[in-house]
Amino acid sequence: xxxxxxxxxxxxxxxxEPLILGNPTFKDVTNRVLGVLEAKAPRGWWLSLFAAASxxxxxxxxxxxxxxxxxxxxxxxxxxxxxxxxxxxxFWVGIGHAGTLISAILFLLRQKWRTSINxxxxxxxxxxxxxxxxxxGIHVGRVWxxxxxxxxxxxxxxxxxxxSPLLWDVFAVSTYFTCSLLFWYVGLVPDLATMRDRAxxxxxxxxxxxxxxxxxxxxxxxKHYEVAYLLLAGISxxxxxxxxxxxxxxxxxxxxxxxxxxxxPPYFVAGAIFSGFAMVMTLAIITRKVYGLEDYITxxxxxxxxxxxxxxxMMVGLAYGTEFFIAWYSGxxxxxxxxxxxxFGPYAWAYWIMVSCNVILPQLFWIKKLRRNIPVxxxxxxxxxxxxxxxxxxxxxxxxxxxxxPANWDYxxxxxxxxxxxxxxxxxxxxLFLLFIRFLPMIxxxxxxxxxxxxxxxxxEGHHGSEEKHASGDLGMxxxxx
Amino acid sequence: MNGLxxxxxxxxxxxxxxxxxxFWYYGSPKFTDVGYRPxxxxxxxxxxxxxxxxxxxxxxxxxxEQSRHANLPATSVCMNCHSIVxxxxxxxxxxxESWANQEPIEWNRVHMLPDYAYFDHSAHLRAGVSCLSCHxxxxxxxxxxxxxPLSMGWCLDCHRNPxxxxxxxxxxxxxxWKPPADxxxxxxxxxxEKKINPPENCSACHR
Numbered sequence: 034x035x036x037x038x039x040x041x042x043x044x045x046x047x048x049x050e051p052l053i054l055g056n057p058t059f060k061d062v063t064n065r066v067l068g069v070l071e072a073k074a075p076r077g078w079w080l081s082l083f084a085a086a087s088x089x090x091x092x093x094x095x096x097x098x099x100x101x102x103x104x105x106x107x108x109x110x111x112x113x114x115x116x117x118x119x120x121x122x123x124f125w126v127g128i129g130h131a132g133t134l135i136s137a138i139l140f141l142l143r144q145k146w147r148t149s150i151n152x153x154x155x156x157x158x159x160x161x162x163x164x165x166x167x168x169x170g171i172h173v174g175r176v177w178x179x180x181x182x183x184x185x186x187x188x189x190x191x192x193x194x195x196x197s198p199l200l201w202d203v204f205a206v207s208t209y210f211t212c213s214l215l216f217w218y219v220g221l222v223p224d225l226a227t228m229r230d231r232a233x234x235x236x237x238x239x240x241x242x243x244x245x246x247x248x249x250x251x252x253x254x255x256k257h258y259e260v261a262y263l264l265l266a267g268i269s270x271x272x273x274x275x276x277x278x279x280x281x282x283x284x285x286x287x288x289x290x291x292x293x294x295x296x297x298p299p300y301f302v303a304g305a306i307f308s309g310f311a312m313v314m315t316l317a318i319i320t321r322k323v324y325g326l327e328d329y330i331t332x333x334x335x336x337x338x339x340x341x342x343x344x345x346x347m348m349v350g351l352a353y354g355t356e357f358f359i360a361w362y363s364g365x366x367x368x369x370x371x372x373x374x375x376x377f378g379p380y381a382w383a384y385w386i387m388v389s390c391n392v393i394l395p396q397l398f399w400i401k402k403l404r405r406n407i408p409v410x411x412x413x414x415x416x417x418x419x420x421x422x423x424x425x426x427x428x429x430x431x432x433x434x435x436x437x438x439p440a441n442w443d444y445x446x447x448x449x450x451x452x453x454x455x456x457x458x459x460x461x462x463x464x465l466f467l468l469f470i471r472f473l474p475m476i477x478x479x480x481x482x483x484x485x486x487x488x489x490x491x492x493x494e495g496h497h498g499s500e501e502k503h504a505s506g507d508l509g510m511x512x513x514x515x
Numbered sequence: 516m517n518g519l520x521x522x523x524x525x526x527x528x529x530x531x532x533x534x535x536x537x538f539w540y541y542g543s544p545k546f547t548d549v550g551y552r553p554x555x556x557x558x559x560x561x562x563x564x565x566x567x568x569x570x571x572x573x574x575x576x577x578x579x580e581q582s583r584h585a586n587l588p589a590t591s592v593c594m595n596c597h598s599i600v601x602x603x604x605x606x607x608x609x610x611x612e613s614w615a616n617q618e619p620i621e622w623n624r625v626h627m628l629p630d631y632a633y634f635d636h637s638a639h640l641r642a643g644v645s646c647l648s649c650h651x652x653x654x655x656x657x658x659x660x661x662x663x664p665l666s667m668g669w670c671l672d673c674h675r676n677p678x679x680x681x682x683x684x685x686x687x688x689x690x691x692w693k694p695p696a697d698x699x700x701x702x703x704x705x706x707x708e709k710k711i712n713p714p715e716n717c718s719a720c721h722r
Contacts, residue, residue, distance in 0.1 A: 188543050190668035243519060 052146050052484050054328040059482050063227060066476045069324050071231070074471055077323065082467045088460020095454040096171055104174045106450040113433045113445035118172035119283075120425040121455050124308070125165035125462075126206060126280055127301070127421065130273055131309025132158025133213060136220070137269035140262075146337055148480040149330050153320065153470070154313045155217040160465040161312070162210045164458045169202070171454075198282040205279035209272050216265040222248050222258065223479040277305040284428065290371035291432030294359070300352035307345035307391070308421035310338050314414040318407060320470060329476055336404045342417065346395035349424070353388065367437070375431040379444055383423050384431070390420020544664035552660035553623040558606050565690070566654035572646055572688040583635045587622050590614050625659050626650065632667075633722050642711050643681045646688055648673070654690040670720070674713035678702050681711070 057065065099106055109116040132154040139147040173179055182203050184193055193200045226248035229241035248254060278298035285297040294300075314335065321330040360372040376384050394416055398404050435442045469475070482488055540546060564570050573579060575588035590613045601607055613620045626649075628634050646653065651662030663669060673680055681702050686692045695701060705711070 188545075188664065188666040188668045190671045246520070247517065 050331075050333055051486070052149065052331070052333070053481060054331055057328070057485070058487065059485070062481055062485070063231075063478055065326075065329070066474045066478050066481075067228060067231060069470075070228070070472065070474065075323075078467065078471060082464065082471075085460050085463035085467055088457055089464045090457075090460070091453055092167075092457025092461050095450055095457055096167075098450065099171055099454070100176055104172070106448060108445060108447045108451055110443070110445075112436045112441045112443055113430055115429050115433065116445060117426075117447050117451040117455055118168045120422065120429050121458060122165050122168035122172075123280055123301075123425045123429075124422050125161045125168070125458065126209075127277060127305035127308045127425075128161040128312045128418075129158040129165070129209070129213070129309060130277060130302070130305035131313050132156070132161075133209075133216075133269050133273045134306055134309070135313070136216060137266040138273055140266045141270060145484040146334055148477055148484050149334055150313060150317060150338075151480065152217075152220065152473075152477040153316065153466075153475045155213065155220070156469045156473075156475075157312060157316060157466065158213050158309075159210070159217060160462050160469070161309075162206065162213065163465065164462050166206065166210070167458060167461070169199075198279065198286050201279045202283060205276045209276045212265070212269050212272055216262075216269050219258070219261055219265055220477060220480070221473065222246055223250065224474045224477065226250065227478060228474070273306075274302055277301045284432075289432050289436070290365070290367040291375065291428065294356065296352055296355055296359075300349065300355075303345045303348035303352065304391075304421055304424060307342055307349055308418055310342045310345070311414040311417035311421070314338050314342075314410060315418070316466065318411045318414070320475060324470075324475075326476070329481065332405045332407070335407070335410055336401075339398050339404050339410060339413075342414075343395045343398050346391055346417070350388075350392035353392065371432060371435075374435055375427060378431065378435065380427065380431045380434070383427050387420050387423040387427050390416045391424060394420070544666040544669075548666075549661055549664055551625060552658055553625060555623055555658070556620055557609050560657050561653045561659055562655055562657050572653070579636045580640050581637055583633075583637065585636050590620060625661055626665065628665060631721055633720050640687050641684055642677075642709060642713075643684050643687065643705060644673075644677070645680070645682055645686070645692070647690055648680045652690050671715065674715055677711060677713050678706075681705055 053062075107116055107118070109118075132151075135147050135154045136151045136158075139151075169182075170176070170179055173182075180187075181191065182193065182200070193203075222245055225241050226245035229238060229245050232238040232241055278301065281297035281301035284292035285294055287293060317330050317334070317338075321327055357372055357376075360368045363369075375381075394413060397409070397413065403409050430445050434445050564575075565572060575592055576585040577588070577592070579585040590610065593610055594614055597607060597610060602611075609620060612618075649663055649665070650659075653659060682692055682694070683701075683705070
């Protein structure tokens, strides 16, 4: 983006509409975002929290019964030993990836539009990873031995198998969670300090004073802060690609036809970003509607997100096609059978739900009108996540249910406990998310201020208007902040 | 505020160390299992029988060289002597009742391995591992108690380095055996001769 139009009176993105509508001042931004937190919680929030917490209670009830009774309460059995637990794990980890992409990669690429959505997208990442971590934790059967997953010295002199991708998973996901948490927290510090400064009660002052780590907003602090933020963005960037690649090796390193595929890592990463953006969009549409934040999270943001979804959706579609091509091209009868069985076997319904939601549906968004039609986007984003859940279901279940021995073949069905656990995990996710939007600023105040025209230290009225200056001003993230 | 943060950090670190240390010490079989000394239906003294009287372990645990288990003696084995010795000893009343009623004595097991761990006494004795290595010097115990943790790590210690625990198989029940001067030489020869190569794979014990 270069500021080609030198004569513009108020600086705007050359080919784009302003990121924040209504041309607010810095003070307006602070008041708008923090006003939500400082006002009394609306009744709708309480009702939603009650509903979400009830669902979360269902999750914990299901987990309690699972621990008491054992893995037999689920539908898994020979030959489908990996059922919904793994499907849900991959689903939730995938959701998280959009948050990291928005916060890290889009930051490094200087995509200023990320500022309106990055905070709650990152929070979504954390909560999705928490939901994801529940499943490998509970699916082991003997939960009291779950610490065996970690390389801890113990009296059994037992050590995890470092050649197993399941161990890589432990490291990948825990690294991912740690980095995401740090990144999110560092980003929060200036906003927490603002909350401290505006706090009226002593307890609020104390809590936010502690959390804001002595932030004063001085020049030196900003300098260090921005370096730290940049470094964390740099550390998080490879994680966007590596975490789901490692998750995909859970399948790819096995010798099961349908899993044993080298395209899995990029295919999984694209799917993760696809589903994650769909979840960001779902949450953004609801939140901005409820809190009237349409000026901050604009239709423009939605359009940009749906464009990324189209791209990643088509990458996923390409991967589906490639799998069939390889099944034919390799001449391997087992591979061919697995893929044929996937599309036309007993689980064909799941396969075609997946294809419709992930490949066909995003094609609607070639039409600009639909990219800005909020109801269509809302339904679309929900359906994409349905599709992406089914993608994982198709991969896990159809590859297993007809293995090499036809005598073993079976039709896997989830039990009420599988379903309850999955539905309950949404309760946990939404509970955490509702608490987040109630107690922390869901929009990154200091970063939004950065992309306001008023934050641009240059003036574009043509006094010292060399082309070079404009270009550097356009890139500058070092502008005045609060 | 800085002081508070510092206190929180240091306090958190201390709590972590304490929690880990707690489980490290109190959760280990060295604490939970070693020293287990259940009381027995008869006040039987290993010190008297195996120590002072010098009876061989295998007089009572007679199948230990042929079987997985070091069997407990039947009442009849006790009665070999006790039909003549100590016939009016009050302590032996349960023994005589057992003999008269043809009902076995319910001894309490001291050394318990989990069901998923396969252990074979005979294989270990043939390989020249003494009773002493796992059970301690029973000949000096009035009441038998567990001396070793019997944890998997403890088993593996010996499976990885059996050398200091080997002796001629005919000496395995000798609680006072002293390694000869040429012990290292003996171990080398013995291991070659007996092809001693303790397994470390999972299915050696978890079958």
